[in-house]
Amino acid sequence: MAEETGHTSSRFLFPFKPYSIQEEFMTALYNVLEEGKIGIFESPTGTGKSLSLICGALTWLKDFEEKKKLEAAQLLEDRLPQQWQSQDLQNSSDFSTKESEAKAPGGELDWITEFVQKKAERDLVDKLKDEELRRKKREERLEQMRNNVQLKYALKRKRDADDTERLIQMSKEVVTPEQVSNADALDKEDEGFILADYDSDDEKKSKDSGLSDEDDLEEEHVTKIYYCSRTHSQLTQFIHEVKKSPFGKEIRLVSLGSRQNLCVNEEVRCLRSVQLINDRCLEMQKNKRADRKGGEDAEETPKRKRKSRVTCPFYSHEQMQFLRDELLVEVKDIEQLVSLGKEMKACPYYASRYAIPPAQLVVMPYQTLLHSSTRRASGIKLKGQVLVIDEAHNLIDTITAIHSYKVTGSQLCCAHSQLSQYLERYRSRLKAKNLMYIKQILYILVNLLQVLGGKAGQNPNMQKIFQGGTELQSINDFLFRAQFDNINLFKVQRYYTKSMLSQKLFGFVEKYQDSASKLFSAQNQKESKTAALGNFLQSLNEKSSGQVKLHEQEESLEKEQPVMASPMMHIEGFLFALTSTNKDGRVVIQRQGTVSQSSLKFLLLNPAVHFAEVVKECRAVVIAGGTMQPVADFKDQLLFTSGVSADRLVEFSCGHVIPPENILPIILCSGPSGQQLEFTFQKRDKPQLLDECGRVLVNLCKVVPGGIVCFFPSYEYENLVYKHWEKTGLLVQLEAKKKIFQEPKKASLVEQVLSEYSRCIQHSRQTPGPITGALLFSVVGGKMSEGINFSDDLGRCVVMVGMPFPNVNSPELQERMAYLDKTMTKTDGKSPGKVLLENLCMKAVNQSIGRAIRHREDYANIVLLDHRYTQPRILSKLPVWIRGRTQTEVSFGPALGAIGKFFKDRKSLGNAT
Secondary structure (H helix, E strand, C coil): CCCCCCECCCCCCECCCCCHHHHHHHHHHHHHHHHCCEEEEECCCCCCHHHHHHHHHHHHHHHHHHHHHHHHHHHHHHHHHHHHHHHHHHHHCCHHHHHHHHHCCCHHHHHHHHHHHHHHHHHHHHHHHHHHHHHHHHHHHHHHHHHCHHHHHHHHHHHHHHHHHHHHHHHHHHHCCCCCCHHHHHHHHHHHHCCCCCCCCCCCCCCCCCCHHHHHHCCCCCCCEEEEECCHHHHHHHHHHHHHCCCCCCCCEEECCCHHHHCCCHHHHCCCCHHHHHHHHHHHHHHHHHHHHCHHHHHHCCCCCCCCCCCCCCCCHHHHHHHHHHHHHCCCCHHHHHHHHHHHCCCHHHHHHHCCCCCCEEEEEHHHHHCHHHHHHCCCCCCCCEEEECCHHHHHHHHHHHCCEEEEHHHHHHHHHHHHHHHHHHHHHCCHHHHHHHHHHHHHHHHHHHHCCCCCCCCHHHCECCCCEEEEEEHHHHHHHHCCCCCCHHHHHHHHHHHCHHHHHHHHHHHHHHHHHHHHHHHCCCCCHHHHHHHHHHHCCCCCCCCCCHHHHHHHHHHCCCCCCCHHHHHHHHHHHCCCCHHHEEEEEEEECEEEEEEEEEEECCCHHHHHHHHHHCCEEEEEECCCCCCHHHHHHHHHHHCCCHHHEEEEECCCCCCHHHEEEEEECECCCCCECCCCCCCCCCHHHHHHHHHHHHHHHHHCCEEEEEEECCHHHHHHHHHHHHHHCHHHHHHCCEEEEECCCCHHHHHHHHHHHHHHHHHHHHCCCCCCEEEEEEECCCCCCCCCCCCHHHHCEEEEECCCCCCCCCHHHHHHHHHHHHHCCCECCECHHHHHHHHHHHHHHHHHHCCCCCCCCCCEEEEEECHHHHCHHHHCCCCHHHHCCCEEECCHHHHHHHHHHHHHHHHHHHHHC
């Protein structure tokens, strides 16, 4: 599979001689995959974790495929002669022998058993032959794609010809006169919004669930590695590492992404939200199938021109198949995939999914894999495969967030209004089952609004909440309170899925929203688009009593337009969540201000429920990260609860590639004036403590070259400290040595602040003067605590002010703690809830202080400003490579002396080299 390049003295193919810790990492990884275990791997940033993952995992895959081939060949070699021999014996056997065997006790049973065994052997041989044939065909096709450049040019000429033909066809359609009446045209357009007959509650496969053309593209899945990470930028970086590896030329890699990232249809890409893009894409697919299906009807009625629906020109199965093959031939990242999709006029989103079965390495974001319905929709099959989850330090929070759903009062009102109008518009064309379920859903929406203290059919912005507050209820209690505990939500869930109610409702609203805005703008340019939607939809219902008045919700719709595009989608997810087991979740009821601002949220308490299926299906799972400590959360809340046995679990934590003398972590217990440093919530606002913290930083600025990054527990506290120092003059003392920068709250400004911070440090290094660098105030869990590299002079010192415990007064956190206290045992006398608080705090600390050391030659000082870090229980939760070098300083003088000596030694070493 891989070329014989790179360093080969090791058992692993590697682009250069690996460090000993990389060798250890890859060996441990190989063993986990070979033995089918669950591994938790910690490898600090700067140690080549990505390359170790790639080379370790792909070396195993290469060996596994070779071994599988050899075993298959051996089986064929062993079985075939046996078959021929047994066939000859059977032809020459004497009838009397068989007769005597049949008469012997148990003889008949032995004869049947032998027949069954031989049949099983024949079936196995046939299966091995088929697999070998498919493998050879696949390899031949890919080799042909690699070498046949002429075929690519032929395909391009065909695409150009198709474009010309399509333009000619469009020009003919433009000049063809419309022969249908407006009423008939409206009926034709509305066909797409009508719910299909829903005659049964069983789980038969929906007629619209599959695409007939796609069957040709589906094939058996080969053994593969699924790799997922948090962001598209991290995935792109990983793909670039794969390209640089010895496996880059031969590996069949596919990168999956969202429609937002992969869509090449400009008319769809320009839509304002992910939800709108998804809905429009699905609608275009449906239109394409409907157009094909309606072709015969159009031929039978030539006098009427069938109104063409909007379809996607990139959704061509032939072109998507060519694009799929291109993806498998050469490694491509998301940007290259999109560019190639535009060139080939094929959809990258679907082509990448069709490439999953033959791919050896599939790269995707967390959400695609961890959400079961998204996983199934993407065509991902985990049975017997390997899963690698990178950057997994926040895996538990990610699973919890993906499966927690929130709906606002505004969304509930809007969904009720839209569905009511839909029902009135199409009541006469809907069958009894559809009417029944729509009325059930309307009833549910009314009752959910009542829980928030609101009423359907009224503007949610005008409905005041006089008794605000937050409540948490179990699922069963909430259903009883909302008075639909007698409704089978599993049947409602099935109805949503099979009828595609949310998508059809979205199409209905979007169509009349556009029509209404055009009609209304001609009459009154000052009216808003949302007001037109309300007036037009209301006009559809003039024959009825008109209880629902959408125009009254103009302000609400206008204010929340991006999220209100398809409110029923949000509600659908929330109702699905309510089918969870009572103990695994809670419902958070939050009332504030108006009904529009109030909300209902499903809070998942047991993430293991959704991770158990992943662990059960996969051959092996690797959970990796730069800072995985403390790992107790992963084991207790996720793995053991998912049914993983202790003997299947493997932990691996390696040191850093930097020499031990390149890092100086110090726990500082007191400041220059002897004031104890204890930033508890009760004490941290005291002026004396704020002054002492400022004096520590002033002294650090005098001895630390380059950049200092100072982390605070929250934006509010950072702002309070800044204002206090501004008032007392400490800020002026800091600015005498370092230029001060603050982390912005807006993500769009982060790049600008970092650029200015970097330029300042570079300028101070090149132009010696009183300013020796820069001081950056950051926030734990903010924009700069993850994913930002403060390497070299950008982060010579990282300061952590206090211990960033989460807000213990949060109702959601309290519920999580209470759940753990009920379901888990105490650890060293501490309740599981208290342990959770400590672990959340130390995970945040580890992520922040890990920003400094980024490569082998880097060096930095880490200062933990709080005496509580000295507690053995807290200290044990620091990363191993930091913990082993950590010094505890009771007084400030020796600490400052050690820091000054550390940087002098590094400077002298640098000058020597």
